[in-house]
Amino acid sequence: MSSSFGQAFRATTFGESHGGGVGVVVDGCPPRLALSLEAIQFDLDRRRPGQSRLVTQRQEADEVEILSGVFEGRTLGSPIAMLVRNTDARPHAYDHLKDVYRPSHADYTTEAKYGLRNWQGGGRSSARETIGRVAAGAVARQLLREVAGVExxxxxxxxxxxxxxxxxxxxxxxDVEATPTRCPDPDAAARIEAAIEETRRAGDSLGGVVTCVARRVPVGLGDPVFDKLDATLGGAMLSLPAAKGVEIGSGFAGTRMTGLSHNDPFVPGPDGRPRTSSNRSGGIQGGISNGEDVVLRVAFKPTGTISSEQKTVDRDNNAVTLAAKGRHDPCVLPRAVPLVEAMTLLVLADHWLRQRTVDVLPPLEG
Amino acid sequence: MSSSFGQAFRATTFGESHGGGVGVVVDGCPPRLALSLEAIQFDLDRRRPGQSRLVTQRQEADEVEILSGVFEGRTLGSPIAMLVRNTDARPHAYDHLKDVYRPSHADYTTEAKYGLRNWQGGGRSSARETIGRVAAGAVARQLLREVAGVExxxxxxxxxxxxxxxxxxxxxxxDVEATPTRCPDPDAAARIEAAIEETRRAGDSLGGVVTCVARRVPVGLGDPVFDKLDATLGGAMLSLPAAKGVEIGSGFAGTRMTGLSHNDPFVPGPDGRPRTSSNRSGGIQGGISNGEDVVLRVAFKPTGTISSEQKTVDRDNNAVTLAAKGRHDPCVLPRAVPLVEAMTLLVLADHWLRQRTVDVLPPLEG
Amino acid sequence: MSSSFGQAFRATTFGESHGGGVGVVVDGCPPRLALSLEAIQFDLDRRRPGQSRLVTQRQEADEVEILSGVFEGRTLGSPIAMLVRNTDARPHAYDHLKDVYRPSHADYTTEAKYGLRNWQGGGRSSARETIGRVAAGAVARQLLREVAGVExxxxxxxxxxxxxxxxxxxxxxxDVEATPTRCPDPDAAARIEAAIEETRRAGDSLGGVVTCVARRVPVGLGDPVFDKLDATLGGAMLSLPAAKGVEIGSGFAGTRMTGLSHNDPFVPGPDGRPRTSSNRSGGIQGGISNGEDVVLRVAFKPTGTISSEQKTVDRDNNAVTLAAKGRHDPCVLPRAVPLVEAMTLLVLADHWLRQRTVDVLPPLEG
Amino acid sequence: MSSSFGQAFRATTFGESHGGGVGVVVDGCPPRLALSLEAIQFDLDRRRPGQSRLVTQRQEADEVEILSGVFEGRTLGSPIAMLVRNTDARPHAYDHLKDVYRPSHADYTTEAKYGLRNWQGGGRSSARETIGRVAAGAVARQLLREVAGVExxxxxxxxxxxxxxxxxxxxxxxDVEATPTRCPDPDAAARIEAAIEETRRAGDSLGGVVTCVARRVPVGLGDPVFDKLDATLGGAMLSLPAAKGVEIGSGFAGTRMTGLSHNDPFVPGPDGRPRTSSNRSGGIQGGISNGEDVVLRVAFKPTGTISSEQKTVDRDNNAVTLAAKGRHDPCVLPRAVPLVEAMTLLVLADHWLRQRTVDVLPPLEG
Structure with a gap:
């Protein structure tokens, strides 16, 4: 199914950018977890439009309502449904896009696939779909913190x-939240902020890279074949809007090293288990977490929707020019940060629960 | 499940490097397909060890037997089970690895996850597991060629x-098969061949990048949220042994462009549908194929197993040194080529079939 | 996942009897279907409490809101989320049940499984969960009517x-809707109505059987092994509250016949395909529909919640007596009818879509 | 997928009655389980043809080979592939069935669904497919005995x-294995044996009912909505060849009782948790096991294949008569017993493992 993610911890998102609302059903969250609505809202606020001058100016409070699955502040073990209403939808702002396809956007492919589309915004491909992911990820975050101290x-x-x-x-x-760029290097942050503002004025857009670290991931998460931890993380990242690449650990740069320099030597760890003295593996070996920090990088292309004039075609296959109106992000990077976290959290929560069905029998002796 | 891939076209692999054999069950291949055993064997031969001096010298014919699902040369619609026996397993060649963890290999994580491992080879993390993928991919290839002319x-x-x-x-x-390197640039191929040979002699290993193109992919494959075509392709690639990164279209390099220069302009196509005059999207927009060639790149790290001496630890967490014996690839790249193709084929066959459940009702007018 | 049903046409329900509301996300409904909200509401009205004197007097309008997936009256191919608010919840009506387990109810097992429960009603095991099923089934009904004329x-x-x-x-x-009993035999209906009223007054409850027929089901639906059409139908029926048995075609009575008398003889059909002159198979042979009417029967036990005094235990394992207060159905049968239809519709829609991935290649000659 | 069963403990069967062989891949069995090949073979021997005069005389040793997933007698956590070769296939014995459809058999529906069929036997609908189920069930049996003492x-x-x-x-x-009938009532067994022999001579066939009990099932297995324990058990049973009905606990007979007489009173149990003084619930309440014995009944129709002459049609839709030749069971009941056990075991192992992902956090106080 296109709208569900995960096996044991499973999120099903719904909703378009225009319509009653967007949300998610989280199935498989264990019962008895004390769930903070504020913590969910905190992550949603990091994602929401209008949070700074650097992002789209669509004004949405993105206030979340928990419809089910929680009783007296604790999870029941039943599906946790969460809903965010669309409030600042301006469907007429999209009238000029009804019959024309924005380049490098989902307009054409959506219509080709489905034979129709909600042209009043990005429809299902809108960034608003990711609200459900962030809300679900915020539940996963609370679970992982509780059971394993994962950050x-x-x-x-x-x-x-x-x-x-x-x-x-x-x-x-x-450090990350210190500036609206979500770049924790203050010098780079200042330059990024200036670059985004300048680009917006120029009617253009910028891309970039998000790095993500998961700390205190237990050893043993991930399966050795199709559901390698890096495979599910990578697939999760590439399911984010505008993502075009993903690296685990050394990534593409590692291909230019040799085995001798690339391998992470094992050293005896203080708690009786091996550690590595470097982490080019990015915390994953053979698809399974090795107890080091999981580190990944995601490439996000420059936003497709720009206000400069571009060549394109209309629904009748005529060449036309288009200068997008409406509100959009000149650079998705600041808002992509909570999305990358959310998908990482969903993957880790799922694998953590799945490992419960593997580590069942007592250890062997010897 | 860790050992199954795909929804409508589903491959379940089994087998370790040492034991009765390895194989795959393909469920969901449509009936009535004329299936060539030779074509399956051809792809397996491209993957098998011992095929050239550049790869591991383990001698396996990797001859495939179809156990079920085919009758009088055609698929029945029932599961196609395929089996390859292990013949040249030399379990004692691994005796020195029984109690020690190879750096940047799956030894430690496998044992941490499962509490035991088949130390007589790579077990489930062995490259032999990919035999099942290649066999299943070869079925997908025949299906895709038949229904859509995909290459x-x-x-x-x-x-x-x-x-x-x-x-x-x-x-x-x-061009690709012209040299044992599977690099179609003859000049680079010669240099790669020399580099691999030299590296092997030095007891070291090399990594690299495989590029893959899928031609004549129909418009409309892929789902707009979690099962984006790029997300499933990317997850599939990162499930391959030694893969550390994946890019679709412009990938990481695209993050250094601006929207104006990165967007692929639509132009009227000759058959009444839009084409793009560039392909930085890599044939996928909004997670859905747009009719252009699908292009992706996969980073493979230098092989972890090398014969040079390395620092590591043993099962009792003591520091030791290890120089791997036995047969292994100094560079997985030549043999990774059919693996990348196989996973691409599995993804495309699955999405192609799934699109049959989307494109059901007659087109709307207007 | 416990809360999702179906593969290609997939319904995920959410919600408890007390809380924000109940609903469903339908993923996989093909795009371009003209979807009638009135038809969905019609089925919900057949399920809702308070519709007649024979059922529970909880007053819920059960008015459905479509949150997503529909644009200008047609399905978009994206998830169709539907929400029904809880309005007449009276949590304090359940105070006396907080620490005691109703016999033959889900109270004890829910608490044993999850370690807590929403005791303000049936929680997730409430009949209100079936609202999502009925809404999803009403979508399936419109799809099946459109694509195959199924009733x-x-x-x-x-x-x-x-x-x-x-x-x-x-x-x-x-005929069915002629009386509040939903029994189309007028004589039996009158006696059933009297029996239910008398039973309610006596503080007792009644069970019964629902029969369901699916007409114009195409030949070829269902898979020959685990997903036999009868297996998925049977599993679906037994997932309904209070269901204790299911029969396909001749069912248990058929075990007392012999093969000669039980087999359905094939006879040449008018359109060139075989028909059967009897239908003890219930329209399914080898797990696959044969073009005859699909016929099944579902046994529903007498409602567990009754107002007569019963022996039970409390949460501290003390013997106590309980006479349930609050509103409940003295007989679930009249309201079970739309539930049986809904599950049948979900199964058929799913198998119909899945058959699109089987019947792909052109017919063989000869 | 039609050929896979279960979520956490997942069996994928393959194979037709004629072809290389039949088997199963079990994915999700926890590692470190000491696995007895003899115990697997024991269950297969109870299923195999030719075991007594009461069943089909096809001579198959049905000797199982474990291809993967086991090392030094213990499960590795990787897929356990098991293969049984077909040896006594006599394809020409079916020549007379090539162009004619056996009544109440899968011949017609298979051909209608797939557009071709392996007419040399039952193909995928053959009872030989159940070999994979029994082998997988035998693994589940060993797991359940080890972790929970379930019988x-x-x-x-x-x-x-x-x-x-x-x-x-x-x-x-x-008691069950005392006679070839697998009926533990000696008097009834003698009469059943005589009836089956007489029926075989008469060219006819008989049906019947199998009862199954699962003892020491832990409290809390099963999910409250679609994956109720009774729903998954019921669907599993109806996926068996020739099954036409299933009952849990009181079943259809329970519909003729009232709530007062049908409810199972709770009584304080000796270990501090509630027990019931009757078991009309069949060990399941609200879809979740309550710690009492799980009891179910399955109706199997009279075998469709009989040697008496019957009316039917051929592939050209002409009326013909058919008297089946070849070897078949005059009554499937004796061989259905291990099948019912196998499906029950698969369901319980799956739900047991899944409950590990529910019961995660510490109990609440109070």
Whole structure:
């Protein structure tokens, strides 16, 4: 199914950018978890439009309502349905897009696939769909913290040609949230902010890279074949709007090393289990977490919707020009950060629960 | 489930490197397809060890037997089970690995996850598991050719620091198979061959990048949310052994462009539907194929198993040194090519069938 | 997942009897279907409490809101989320049940499984959960009518020891809806009505049987192994509250016949395909529909919640007596009819779509 | 997928009655389980043809080979593939069935669904497919015994009009295996044996009922909505060849009782948790096991294939008569017993593992 993600911890999102609302049903969250609505809203607020001058100015409070699955502040083990109403939809702002396809956008492919589309916004491909993911991810975050102390943190590590310098081991949520760019390198952040503003004025857009780290991931998560931890993380990342690439650990740069320099040597760890003295594996070996930090990077292309004039075609296959009106992000990176975190959290919660069905019998002796 | 892939066209692999054999059950292949055993064997031969001096010298014929699902040369619509026996297993060649963890290999994580492992080879994480994928992919290839004329072709585009120049639009299977490197740029191929041989002698290993193109993919494949075509392709690629990164279309390089230069302009196509004059989207927009060639790149790290001495730990968490014996690939790239093709084929066959459940009702007028 | 049903046409329900509301997300409904909200509401009205004196007097309008997936009256191919608010919840009516387990109810097992429960009503095991099923089934009904002319009709065929005589081939929706019993045999209906009223006054409850027929089901639906059409129908029926048995065609009575008398002889059909001159198979042979009417029967036990005093235990394992207060059905049969139809519709829509991935290649000659 | 069953403990069967062989891939069995090949073979021997005069005389040793997933006698956590070769296939024995449809058999529907069929036997609908189920069930049996002491036992409780008297609480495997009928009531067994022999001579066939009990099932298995324990059990039973009905606990007979007489009173149990003083619920309430014995009954129709002459049609829709030749069971009941056990075991193993993902957080206080 296109709208469900995960096996044991399963999120099913629904909703278009225009219509009654968007939301998610989370099935499989264990019962008895004390669930904070505020923590869910906090993550949604990091995603919502209008949060700063750097993002789209659509004004949505994105206030979430929990419809089911929680009783007296605790999860019941039943599906947790969460709903966010669409309030600032301006369908007529899209009238000029009804019969024309925005380049490098989902307009044409949606219509080709389904034979119709809700042209009053991005429809199902709108970034508003990701509200459900963030809400579900915020539930996963609370579960993972409770059962394993896991922390997942993402940030903007580059925009266009501006690369940040970030200490992956030391960076904190406060560092990330210090500026509206969500780049924790203050110098790079300032340049990114200027670049985004300039680009918006120019009617253009920028892309960039988000880095994500998951700390205190238990050893043993992930399956060795199709559901490798890196495979599910990678698939999850590429399901985000505008994502065009993903790396685990050393990624593409690692292909230019040799085995001797690339391998992560094992060293005896203080608690009787092996650690590695480097982490080019990105915390995953053979598709299974090895107890080091999981580290990944996601490439987001420059936003497709821009206000400059572009060549395109209309629904009758005529060449036309288009200059998009309406509200859109000149750079998705600041708002992509909570999305990358959410998908990482969904993957980890799912694999953590699944490992409960593997680690069942007592250890062997010897 | 860790060992199944796909929804409508579903492959379930089984088998370890040592034991009775490896294989796959393909469920969901439509009936009435004329299935060529030779074509399946052809793809397996491209994957098998011992095929050239560049790869591991384990001698396996990898001859496939179809156990079920085919009658008088045609698929029955029932599961197609295929089995390849292990013949050249040398379990004692691994005795020295019984109690020690190879760096950047699955030894430690497998044991941490399962509490035991078949140390007589890579077990479930062995490259032999991919036999089932290639066999299933070869069935998918025949289906896709029959129903849509789809062609999937991959090749080695870089090894270590040697980059090939390849015309993505023109390259053919013959070009790829012209050398044991599977790099269709003859000059680069020669340098790659020399580099691999030298590396093997040095007890080291190399990584690289495989590029894959899928031609004549129909418009409309892929779902707009979690099962985007790029998300399922990306997850599939990262499920391959040693894969550390994946890019669709412009990938990471695209993040350094702006929207104006990155967007693919639509132009009126000759058959009444839009085409794009560039293909930075890699044939996928909004997670759905747009009718252009699907293009992706996969990063494979340098092989973890090397014969040079490395620092590591044993099962009792003692520091030891290890120089791997036995047969292994100094560079997985030549054998990774059919794997990348197989996973691409499995993804496309699955999405093609699933689109049959979407495109059901007659077109709307207007 | 416990809350999702179906593969290609997939319904995910959510909600408890007390809380924000109940609903469903339908994923996989093909695009371009003209969807009637009135038809969905019609089925919900047949299920809702308070519709007659025979059922629980909880007053719920059960008015459905479509949150997503529909644009200008047609399905978009995206998830159709539907929500019904809880309005007449009276949580304090259940105070006396907080620490005691109703016999033959889900109270104890829910608490044993989850370690807590929403005791303000039946929680997730409430009949209100079936609202989502009925809404989803009403979408399936419109799809099946459009693509194949399928009609699904159920009725009450017995209550307690009162057996109706019904002509399976001729009975109509009007016949069923003629009385609040939903028994289309007027004589039996009158006796059932009297029996239910008397039982309610006596503080007791009654069970019975619902029969369901699906007409114009195409040949070829269902898979020959685990997803036999009868297996998925049977599993679907037993997922309904209070269901304790299911029969396809001849059912248990057929075990007392011999093969010669039980087999359905094939006879040449007028359109060139075989028909059967009897239908003890209930329209399904080898798990696959054969083009005859699909016929099944579902046994519903007497309602567990009764107002007479019963022996039970409390949460501290003390013996206590309980006389349930609050509003409940003295006999679920009249309201079970739309539930049986809904599950039948969900199964058929799913198998119909799945058959689109089987019947792909052109017919063989000869 | 039609050929897979279960979520956490997943069996995928393959194979037709004629071809290389039949088998199963079991994915999700936890690692470190000591697995007895003899125990698997024991269950297969109870299923195999030729085991007594009462069943088909096809001679198959049905010797199972474990291809993968086991190392030094213990499960690895990887897929357990098991293969049984077809040896006594006599394809020419079916020549007379190539162009004619056996009444109440899968011949016609298979051909209608797939557009071709392996007419050399029952193909995928052959009872040989159930070999994979029994092998997988035997693995589940060993897991359930190890983790929870669960015992699953089935027997023939009626054939045609002969009803056995069996003490559900006391009956043992030895009682069941005492006669080739698998009816543990010696008097009924003798009459059943005579009836089957007589029926075979008459060219006719008989049906009957299998009863199954699962003892020491932990409280809390099963999900409250679509995956109720009774729903998954019921669907599993109806996926068996020739099954036409299933009852849990009181079943259809319970519909003729009232709530007061049908409800199972709770009484304080000796270990601090409630027990019931009767078991009309069949061990399941609200879809969740309540700690009492799970009891179910399955109706199997008289075998469709009989040697008496019957009316039918051929592939050209002409009326013909058919008297089946070849080897077939005059009554499937004796061989259905291990099948019912196998499906019950698969369901319970799956739900047991799934409950591991529910019961995660510490109990609440109070």
């Amino acid at each position: 997942v943190l993402a940030w903007v590590s580059s925009v266009h040609e501006i690369d940040a310098e970030v200490d992956v081991d030391a960076v904190t949520l406060d | 999937v072709l991959a090749w080695v585009s870089s090894v270590h620091e040697i980059d090939a120049e390849v015309d993505v639009d023109a390259v053919t299977l013959d | 699904v009709l159920a009725w009450v065929s017995s209550v307690h020891e009162i057996d109706a005589e019904v002509d399976v081939d001729a009975v109509t929706l009007d | 699953v036992l089935a027997w023939v409780s009626s054939v045609h009009e002969i009803d056995a008297e069996v003490d559900v609480d006391a009956v043992t495997l030895d």
